[in-house]
Amino acid sequence: xxxxxYLVWQTDVWFGKKSKVLAYIGEDYDDCVAQIAxxxxxxYEEESELSENAQVSTKDFGIFIEEERLNHFHSQF
Numbered sequence: 001x002x003x004x005x006y007l008v009w010q011t012d013v014w015f016g017k018k019s020k021v022l023a024y025i026g027e028d029y030d031d032c033v034a035q036i037a038x039x040x041x042x043x044y045e046e047e048s049e050l051s052e053n054a055q056v057s058t059k060d061f062g063i064f065i066e067e068e069r070l071n072h073f074h075s076q077f
Contacts, residue, residue, distance in 0.1 A: 009065070
């Protein structure tokens with residue numbers, strides 16, 4: 001059975017790949033946004049930007065969300 005999950009990554013403010021750390025994994029996009037906003041004490045504006053754009057950069061770090069599917073072959077396989 002195919003399932004969608006969301007990976008929430010924390011990075012430096014420039015979204016550098018070397019600084020990428022997996023912060024949260026969830027099954028519901030809105031819940032992922034809410035959980036990471038609560039944990040990192042994001043402002044209302046930062047949380048809204050993350051929700052709308054799947055990424056936000058604060059003065060100290062960046063956050064972005066990737067959607068992944070489980071039990072699914074990649075489209076280029």
